[in-house]
Amino acid sequence: MRPVDHPGAVAESPAPVGASPARHAFTxxxxxxxPVVALGFTRFAYALLLPVMHERLHWSYAQAGGMNTANALGYIIGAATAAVWARRLGNRAAFLWGLAVSALSLCATAATANFPALLALRFVGGFTTAVAFVVGSVLASRVATGAGRGRAALPVAIYMAGVGAGVVISGLVVPAALSAGQDAGWRLGWLLMGLASVAALLPAWLGARAVAEPTGPHAALLTAGQVRRLAPTLAWYVLFGAGYVSYMTFAVALLRSQGLGSSIVAVFFVVLGAASAVATLTVWGHLAGRLRGGHAPALVAALVFLGVLPVLIMTPGPAAALLSAVVFGASFMAGPTAATVIARRMLPAHGWTAGIALLTVAFSLGQAVGPLLSGLLSDSQGGIARGLWLSAGLLVLAAVAALFQREHSPS
Incomplete structure (x- = not known):
């Protein structure tokens, strides 16, 4: 499990520290x-399409959750092999090819109602978006290499804010597609997101080409000691992934079952995404870089837990939905931000890709199990709310696990 160097590797060539903060931000x-494509479209937009697909395609909630489980399984394999693809293709090429295939899988999802085919497409989309997301996280981590903690964490926060932007876009596009397309509205929704993903390749390419390819040694895997030091964060990320994605998968279905109309549901999704983008940029980019040890992950899990509660304990209605959207949205994407910052801070530069990949595998394991268990509980007596209480419990456990993380030197 020792680092393996590229043949003929030379000294690390990081992105120039002297570049202006504005240039870092644009990159x-x-x-x-x-992340707009990888999570905003490929993963989270499914929550908006799930109720209609559940009804039109006559799925059980376990089948609906299984779709996200297939996506998460692909994500696990993609995350586990991201370092390999980055070593073989280079960071830029792995990032861009992952996004390109993801865009094609979204377009293809519109072309079939066959359950096994849709499972396969969700799996492929999970695999390719994981590669793109992990390698993109590494590229974002390298934008301000050598800068202070706060300045170095800001490009990571900007990168993660793309998830919120993707949620906002899907919250605007999907309801319109469902309304315009009638029975075939879910197909139109997937197609429009696929086309938007194709358009996203241009800014992704411009950003990737502005970050220098690392020319030094790259660890294929972390050492056993590095894994042990990150063990609390790995445990936190499994529990956090299971808890938050169960909510993201079934929250819209819960609101629909509570009698909220499509317009309120669309507003809920847009507010959630906007809160995520704004908070990630203005709060978490600075906070995650300053909190020590596992304090940032613990705080994130606690706030996400509070964000789940309004739709479970308050009187059903727009107020509960929007309060949940604001609190949950403002904190859920701080999880990947905190994880990336911890990997960057506690691992040597040649281990960043392997470290972020390992953390993403842990995250994906939780995301694979969470929706399936939540879907099974939602099919039982008690309905969707019972499944979301599982989400709340897992988030509490995640916060506790994170507190065991201690600060470690990259060496």
């Missing part, structure tokens, strides 16, 4: 097109 904005 990170281009890279942020990756």
């Amino acid at each position: 990170a904005l281009g890279l942020a097109a990756g």
